[in-house]
Amino acid sequence: MFSKKKKKKRSKSNKRRRLIVTVLCMIAMVIVLSVSIGTYIISKRYSPYSSLLEIQNIDQKITQSFIILDKNDKPLDKNTVVVKFDPIKYDKEWNVDQLYLDTLLAVEDSSFYTRKTNGYSIKGTMGAVASQIKRKLGKDVVSRGGSTIEQQLVKIMVFGTNNKNTVSDKIVQLIDARKLAIKYGREDILKAYLNELRLTPNTVGVKAASIELFGNDMSKIDSKDPKQVAQVAFMAGLGQSPSTYIQEFDKVGKSRTQTVLSIMKENELISEAMYKQATEVVNSDKGEFTLKSYNQKGTPKEYQAYVSKVKDELSQLNLPKNVTIKVKTYADSQQLKELHNIATGTYPQDDRLPNGYLEHKESLTAISVIDTQTGHIIGLSANSDNPLIPYTSTRSSGSTIKPLLDYAPAVEYAGLNPSSIQNGSSFTVGDWKVKNYGDENYGNVSASFALGLSLNTAAVEAFQLTSDQQKNSMMEPLGLNSYNPNGARYNPEQAINYPTNVLALSSAFSVFGNDGVRVEPTTIQSIQTDSLQIKLSEPESKRAMSSSTAQTVVSMLKEVTGSKGSEPYAGPKYTGFNQNTYVMKSGSSNFESSVSDSQNKSPDSLLAMASPEVSIATWIGSPSYVDATYATTTFPHDTANQGRVYLMNSAFKVMMEGRKPKEFKFGNEKLISDDQKSYPIPKIDEITDIDMDDVSIENEKVDPKKADKYDSMEKEYNKTVERLNRTYRE
Numbered sequence: 001m002f003s004k005k006k007k008k009k010r011s012k013s014n015k016r017r018r019l020i021v022t023v024l025c026m027i028a029m030v031i032v033l034s035v036s037i038g039t040y041i042i043s044k045r046y047s048p049y050s051s052l053l054e055i056q057n058i059d060q061k062i063t064q065s066f067i068i069l070d071k072n073d074k075p076l077d078k079n080t081v082v083v084k085f086d087p088i089k090y091d092k093e094w095n096v097d098q099l100y101l102d103t104l105l106a107v108e109d110s111s112f113y114t115r116k117t118n119g120y121s122i123k124g125t126m127g128a129v130a131s132q133i134k135r136k137l138g139k140d141v142v143s144r145g146g147s148t149i150e151q152q153l154v155k156i157m158v159f160g161t162n163n164k165n166t167v168s169d170k171i172v173q174l175i176d177a178r179k180l181a182i183k184y185g186r187e188d189i190l191k192a193y194l195n196e197l198r199l200t201p202n203t204v205g206v207k208a209a210s211i212e213l214f215g216n217d218m219s220k221i222d223s224k225d226p227k228q229v230a231q232v233a234f235m236a237g238l239g240q241s242p243s244t245y246i247q248e249f250d251k252v253g254k255s256r257t258q259t260v261l262s263i264m265k266e267n268e269l270i271s272e273a274m275y276k277q278a279t280e281v282v283n284s285d286k287g288e289f290t291l292k293s294y295n296q297k298g299t300p301k302e303y304q305a306y307v308s309k310v311k312d313e314l315s316q317l318n319l320p321k322n323v324t325i326k327v328k329t330y331a332d333s334q335q336l337k338e339l340h341n342i343a344t345g346t347y348p349q350d351d352r353l354p355n356g357y358l359e360h361k362e363s364l365t366a367i368s369v370i371d372t373q374t375g376h377i378i379g380l381s382a383n384s385d386n387p388l389i390p391y392t393s394t395r396s397s398g399s400t401i402k403p404l405l406d407y408a409p410a411v412e413y414a415g416l417n418p419s420s421i422q423n424g425s426s427f428t429v430g431d432w433k434v435k436n437y438g439d440e441n442y443g444n445v446s447a448s449f450a451l452g453l454s455l456n457t458a459a460v461e462a463f464q465l466t467s468d469q470q471k472n473s474m475m476e477p478l479g480l481n482s483y484n485p486n487g488a489r490y491n492p493e494q495a496i497n498y499p500t501n502v503l504a505l506s507s508a509f510s511v512f513g514n515d516g517v518r519v520e521p522t523t524i525q526s527i528q529t530d531s532l533q534i535k536l537s538e539p540e541s542k543r544a545m546s547s548s549t550a551q552t553v554v555s556m557l558k559e560v561t562g563s564k565g566s567e568p569y570a571g572p573k574y575t576g577f578n579q580n581t582y583v584m585k586s587g588s589s590n591f592e593s594s595v596s597d598s599q600n601k602s603p604d605s606l607l608a609m610a611s612p613e614v615s616i617a618t619w620i621g622s623p624s625y626v627d628a629t630y631a632t633t634t635f636p637h638d639t640a641n642q643g644r645v646y647l648m649n650s651a652f653k654v655m656m657e658g659r660k661p662k663e664f665k666f667g668n669e670k671l672i673s674d675d676q677k678s679y680p681i682p683k684i685d686e687i688t689d690i691d692m693d694d695v696s697i698e699n700e701k702v703d704p705k706k707a708d709k710y711d712s713m714e715k716e717y718n719k720t721v722e723r724l725n726r727t728y729r730e
Helices: 002-043 098-108 122-136 149-162 167-183 186-196 207-216 226-240 240-249 249-266 272-283 302-316 333-343 398-414 447-452 456-463 466-473 502-513 545-557 640-655 705-712 714-729
Strands: 062-069 075-085 322-331 364-371 377-382 421-424 427-428 432-434 445-446 517-519 524-528 539-541 583-588 606-611 614-621
Touching: 075 207, 075 302, 075 614, 098 149, 098 249, 122 272, 149 167, 149 186, 207 226, 226 249, 226 272, 226 524, 240 249, 240 398, 249 272, 302 322, 302 333, 302 377, 302 524, 333 364, 333 377, 333 640, 364 502, 364 640, 377 606, 377 640, 398 456, 398 466, 398 502, 398 539, 398 545, 398 606, 421 447, 421 456, 432 456, 445 447, 447 456, 447 545, 502 545, 502 614, 545 583, 583 614, 606 640, 614 640
Parallel strands: 062 322
Antiparallel strands: 062 075, 322 524, 364 377, 364 614, 421 445, 427 432, 517 539, 583 606, 606 614
16 A cells, blocks of 8 residues: 555656656746847847848849750740849839738738837747747647748848758847837838748749739739639748748648638638638639749740759849840750650650550659769650659659668668678568568578669668768768758668659769769850850769769669569660660659558659769659559559659660760779768678567657756746846837
């Protein structure tokens, strides 16, 4: 009896202790932010940038006219006029519709005209901090921004694209926002904010962005037209994450529009009836609600994917305004036409290619071709109305990531070689059972055989041989680290499932044909105006792996297209090229039981290759992750390769026409110099006999003792809040 009471007391004591730690953590984060704000306000009063903040009134409309040529000076896109900037003005009345203004403020800063504080909102800031704390503690909450229009304007003016959203950045924004709000009226601030917004890569300001996306400048909106109301909702909600909402328009862009429409209804900006009508327009499958920029009217269909990438690169450059700019690219217009025919499934089939076809005409396809040695983008194509797909649509890599994330680091750092013995049978990592294609078990196999047959078990084992730092030392120069949602940390499932796109994949694979070096990809050869030749910087080259590692992985990848490999249909018999002149790797992703009718279907089916001349990546994808109707069949083995091999072999044939294939050549370059050290790693021969069924990975546990450093800070927090209240009252 005494023992039970003792256990109950101990249990209550533990719960109390955990509660105290949780509360302290929450208080600590609020205090850290509040104390920092208070310290800055009291000790410095304003940041060093404050005196430089001046709102610039630019009333001139800025346009650029582009003539985009292929490498032979044949036009790909002629006299494309892009509105870079169209000023919003306020002179007793706005030259932008009031419905848009009201919606924007309802979404971003509802107290803009009513709050007494200058440039910041205490309630908004504290609410944002509280939601961040709850999220970090594992609570399922929606994070709140809490930034005012003034703070957002300062963020654009001071930080531009270099804003990291750190605590120190937020503090500077808050201080400068207060100074800006004291100096300028609300209309001046709102006008400047709308004119400074970067909502698309090609434009500055809301009006220019709206012209590019919808063909109207938001000056006059028919509030009785549900289509125009939906456009207002999209534009008003775009500022939170412009690139995501535009690139993934059909998925998250439309979802964001519906969210804003509900806010408009709640704030009585539109009626219940209009809300329903506008929602129906957004959800319609008749193409009523689309982005104009996706259609690229005036640009031939076969050039649209390539031209969209050219314009994307041009938008990053500071080019002359109000002039005609002639852009010469690295593409060949005839090759782009043939790639388009391949992507749409209308290219003549090769008799050497058995069963080569696109299973569903409604499936999405994309092709990317890179010049291996120079990094020049010489081909981009897609069968979609969205020409951005080849370089913005982030999908699963499937097994195409294995040579890059799993095997190359293991060869470079862990001493893995083609003859190393690996595990070819299922095992468990945490709650994840790692299985091979077809759920086959092979026992102990050589690393070369494992990569050739694309065994998942061996790939995950190779992945586990190296540290995150070692993996990242390759993924960064490969241009793939930016796609990792976990930053510089990698999890085992990424060994066979990593987010990327076909352009990034073709660029990364080029290292195998270029002695381990990747050159930053570009479409632009030269830029010229009537009187000026624009000087372009040389594309950056980075070594991603040593020469010996590149050579080792290439030798292993040759088994992929061998008779016992995973891609025999992509072998010399069907490509017509000597196997010593190229390597390939395929990949497929899974629906993971999220779609009821997805058995033996894959939402992503890829094939990537590298040769000393060209590096190509091809993709066939389901239009949706929630519907397998137009997904490719990936099992059994003899049907898994049809579409992607057709795309790859046809593209390879087109891009190599008239060229004599070269064999791979490798030097003696190292990735890491002798004086650099890396983290200790297990040697390959020490783990080959481990029973992989016992391998597991546990999540890192938080040390409760870390909360101790936040003791006695609550009093300081209360003082800081009082200082803030006193400051805005003054």
